[in-house]
Amino acid sequence: MADIKQIDGIIVITLAGELDNHEANRIRTMISSSIFSGQVNAVIWDLGRLGFMDSAGVGLILGRMRDLAPYNGETIILNPSPTMEKIFQFSGLDSNIRHGSVESAIGEIGGVLHEK
Secondary structure, rough: OOEEEEEOOEEEEEEEEEEEEHHHHHHHHHHHHHHHHHOOOOOEEEEEEEEEEEHHHHHHHHHHHHHHHHHEEEEEEEEEOHHHHHHHHOOOHHHEEEEOOHHHHHHHHHOOOOOO
């Protein structure tokens, strides 16, 4: 399951349960169109409630990082499980990993959370 919000040019994707190929494709379509339209300058992937992610999930995140590159966009991978964190570290994404709240990640990027 994915909850996707756009806040001040930042897409926040909260993933829960399992991320399979079908769900990864659905998310990819939604996010890429926002990135290519110039509406987005950062993506936060909140993985704290995600139990399982296969290579499609890793590809989803890496691909959106590639989409953001021409826009100097930023990606934060938030609260991955220890196993997922190792996968991201092996992929060279150590500097993108954070542990904490979505609010702190938005603040790090420079956005402001306007949620009640």
